[in-house]
Amino acid sequence: MNFHPADIKHLNEWKRVIIPDDRDLYKIDSYLAQGGYNALKKSLEMKPEEIIDEVKKSNLRGRGGACFPTGLKWSFMPKNSDKPKYLCVNGDESEPGTFKDRQILEYNPHLLIEGAIIACYAMGVTTAYIYIRGEYNKWIKMLQKAIDDAYAKEFIGENILGKEFSTQVYIHRGAGAYICGEESSLMNSIEGARGYPRVKPPFPAQSGLWGCPTTINNVETISNIPLIISNGWEWYCKIGADKHPGPILVGVSGNVNHPGVFEMPTGKPLLEIIYEWAGGVPGNKGIKAVIPGGSSTMILRGDRLEGIRMDAESLKDAGSSVGTAGIIVMDEDTDLIEVITRIAQFYYQESCGQCTPCREGTNWMFKILKRFQKYEAKSEDIDLLLDIANNIEGNTICALGDAAAWPVQSAIHNFRDEFEKCVEMSRIQTIVA
């Protein structure tokens, strides 16, 4: 089991709202006792467009990796449609270094459910599918229990709270494919097809699930909705960073003393997160490198972290991105080539094979990186790697290609000396042999 955030004593400066102290919140009675489902009641007294407006003004940006403004995404949904409309909640959570949505499923599933129902009401959706990665079966069962309880209290189903509004919420279990976290691939997976990403446009709001208007939001994004409705957009947009506000679940893993998921306002300095929240590096070692937002984000140099903050703008300025806010810390003894090779292996494994640059390129990058690992690399291999990465980036249907290219590009850009060292070792080995 995870540690509960309430176990960490020194983090009391921020009063947690996504995963509060109450350890019984997963039970519907405890959730109700804490004012749960009041946001839903409030929402049903509002007009749907007022809710979308509230979310827009809150400046909530998606927590699944792309940081897209949630209210704006919702406003793309057609108001009048003769087709049914759908909501997909993305809980595929497979980005290496990311383990935050799991905390919501375990500790506060009703917040997610309440958010999903409000989202359905705001967009006129009658069916929501919560897509959860297959490995999370234990958490799927926890969420299903919470959904059953919400049905029993008539928060989901027909004529919710006596109003004209009806919606259904179902879980759809994935089966072990990273690519299904990509929104169009996720929809194909629900439709019962191979999880291939679709060409955009058309965008999901025009033609999504079964060709109907569809919105896809991350689990954490949807869990922010009840908080915005309850407390108002003015409260929300003042939390953390101006252009990327709100509470955020930050996962810290790798070489730190206290790895885990921490809820905090956006915009905290990376160094504060690593040293104060996650307890610093074991053995007081220095930091060689940091991946700030899951393995798809550009890798940063450990000696250039000063001033970088955990929000979309600051990380963009630093040449990376906030991604899923899954920070991976590597200490000074880390073999960076080994790390990049492992990441390349992951994208090679998970490429769906639809687009040639990604299908072939991820394999080539992995093979070439293995040459560096085995000290069999030539000096031209460094630029060859870059050339392949540059030819994958932007040339594929979905962002998996970019996600495979960025770690390689940024590793060479920031740690070229490590690659050159491998080339030199390869040369010496050839002479000795």
Next chain:
Amino acid sequence: MLSEENQKKVEELRKRYPTSQALILPVLWIVQEQEGYISEDSMKHVASLLNVPFVQILGVVSFYSMLQKKRTGKNHIEVCTNVSCMLRGSEKILQHIEKRLGIKAGETSPDQKWTLSEAECMGSCGNAPMLVIGDEYYENLTIEKVDELIDKLK
């Protein structure tokens, strides 16, 4: 081929989706839970049950890594070796299990008791290194903990 109870489950599931094709993944999960893996006969059965072409089922089964095409050992151990686990010693954990069980990652023991696999990130980076057996997550692993676990399952 599906048990009566599972057939009922399938009928319940039909209400959730507008097409029967969408039931492929949920029904394949039911088959795998009942049989332990998905045989070609099961795939044919699902195809006729849902009235979709066999090739559609085959396409789905071959796409998703969690759908087992072959019977696995009684205990299927999956060790995460992705970056966060790697930085915290997953390689040593995997090597130790290989030594203990006498099989390599990707293999099943001759007595069908164990299957060992290397896995991608399973969302347990804060409790690395980790392994999964069935639905159960075993986290913050040490060599001692792994020994204890294998002894218990033996």
